[in-house]
Amino acid sequence: MKVAFLTLGCKLNQYYTDCIVQKHIEEGDKIIPLVDNPDIAYINTCSVTTHAGHESRKLFRKAKRYAKETRIMGCHAKLFPEDFKDTIRIDESGWLEHFPLPHQRRKRAYLPIQGGCNDFCTYCIVPYARGKNFSLPKDLIIRSLKKRISEGYKEVIPTGIHIGSYAYEGMDLTSLLKELLQFDIRIRLTSIRPDVIDREFLQLFQHKNLMPHIHLSQQSGDNLILKRMGRNYTREKTLWITEELRKIRENIRIAGDFIVGFPGERDEEFQNSISLIKKAYFSHLHVFRYSKRPYTLASLYPDHIEEKIKKERSNILINLAKKQRANFIKEQIGKEYYVITENKSRFGNTWSTGITPNYIKVHFQKDGKTGEFIPVRIKDFKEGYVYGEVRK
Numbered sequence: 407m408k409v410a411f412l413t414l415g416c417k418l419n420q421y422y423t424d425c426i427v428q429k430h431i432e433e434g435d436k437i438i439p440l441v442d443n444p445d446i447a448y449i450n451t452c453s454v455t456t457h458a459g460h461e462s463r464k465l466f467r468k469a470k471r472y473a474k475e476t477r478i479m480g481c482h483a484k485l486f487p488e489d490f491k492d493t494i495r496i497d498e499s500g501w502l503e504h505f506p507l508p509h510q511r512r513k514r515a516y517l518p519i520q521g522g523c524n525d526f527c528t529y530c531i532v533p534y535a536r537g538k539n540f541s542l543p544k545d546l547i548i549r550s551l552k553k554r555i556s557e558g559y560k561e562v563i564p565t566g567i568h569i570g571s572y573a574y575e576g577m578d579l580t581s582l583l584k585e586l587l588q589f590d591i592r593i594r595l596t597s598i599r600p601d602v603i604d605r606e607f608l609q610l611f612q613h614k615n616l617m618p619h620i621h622l623s624q625q626s627g628d629n630l631i632l633k634r635m636g637r638n639y640t641r642e643k644t645l646w647i648t649e650e651l652r653k654i655r656e657n658i659r660i661a662g663d664f665i666v667g668f669p670g671e672r673d674e675e676f677q678n679s680i681s682l683i684k685k686a687y688f689s690h691l692h693v694f695r696y697s698k699r700p701y702t703l704a705s706l707y708p709d710h711i712e713e714k715i716k717k718e719r720s721n722i723l724i725n726l727a728k729k730q731r732a733n734f735i736k737e738q739i740g741k742e743y744y745v746i747t748e749n750k751s752r753f754g755n756t757w758s759t760g761i762t763p764n765y766i767k768v769h770f771q772k773d774g775k776t777g778e779f780i781p782v783r784i785k786d787f788k789e790g791y792v793y794g795e796v797r798k
């Protein structure tokens with residue numbers, strides 16, 4: 407049987423897709439592109455923004471043209487089943503606890519620790535799709551980690567909907583990470599909210615196995631907008647976090663999520679986001695235009711922003727992020743890092759790529775097998791690409 411997969415959205419969606427891929431591979435099925443007319447096409451949908459919902463419907467229509475059978479899953483499929491007629495629906499409930507860990511196509515593997523969310527931020531539809539917050543038992547997570555180590559993975563990414571809310575039998579995220587950091591494997595954190603970060607958490611970055619890279623689910627740099635979003639932290643908290651991190655770990659990279667055009671965001675509030683990005687030195691951004699979602703409180707707010715203004719503000723932040731990314735990378739030239747060799751480079755078969763501990767994708771002359779640690783010195787940065795040389 408020939409099977410195709412189309413996945414939108416978050417890392418948890420990617421993990422769920424890998425679960426089904428693994429099942430089909432074990433059954434002897436062949437994974438092919440959609441355009442090669444598969445017997446089955448899976449569409450893993452996302453509904454975090456209006457655009458994501460549109461893309462989910464678009465992929466479904468496309469899959470219907472090419473595949474004999476379609477199967478739908480993910481947030482948009484759960485929230486808006488009427489958008490997907492004449493298809494089979496897949497329910498991922500319980501997969502994190504009971505589905506065997508799938509093989510990951512990269513040399514960095516996801517490590518599920520948590521699912522669901524209880525926060526109901528005023529703009530967010532995800533809790534309606536993912537359900538209540540739940541955390542996996544520490545023993546299950548450690549067994550999963552040991553399995554990843556035995557499979558040869560060099561780095562894991564704790565994964566969930568809101569990993570900062572991890573709580574199981576008195577253990578929070580900080581205490582869980584202390585346990586995981588005792589194993590000989592790199593750990594890289596995904597999106598985490600500033601309100602769950604305290605000094606004890608920050609001290610974890612002294613450990614060599616915790617990568618010097620953090621992705622903050624920031625959303626805005628203005629305190630009034632953060633309050634209207636239902637976010638329980640301030641810009642001052644974020645500035646404290648980033649200042650402390652740079653004292654603790656040299657060359658740490660700060661990444662973040664930002665929403666532009668939230669209802670009531672005037673130029674003044676938007677400028678506060680710009681100033682926070684500069685002061686905290688975010689050098690990698692995911693920028694989203696605010697999108698009115700059903701069931702959410704913010705959809706009822708007055709003072710919605712014109713799409714033209716949202717687009718302009720989005721472009722301003724994207725360009726600022728490009729500038730600060732370039733500055734950060736230039737500061738790394740001459741520095742040496744151990745990277746995990748991953749994929750073939752766009753520059754040909756004699757080149758490879760790897761990710762530095764502080765999350766820079768570097769291209770270098772191929773040396774060694776995929777999945778090995780290679781010492782690479784950052785050599786150059788031009789036309790958006792980072793070049794390195796393998797050190798002996």
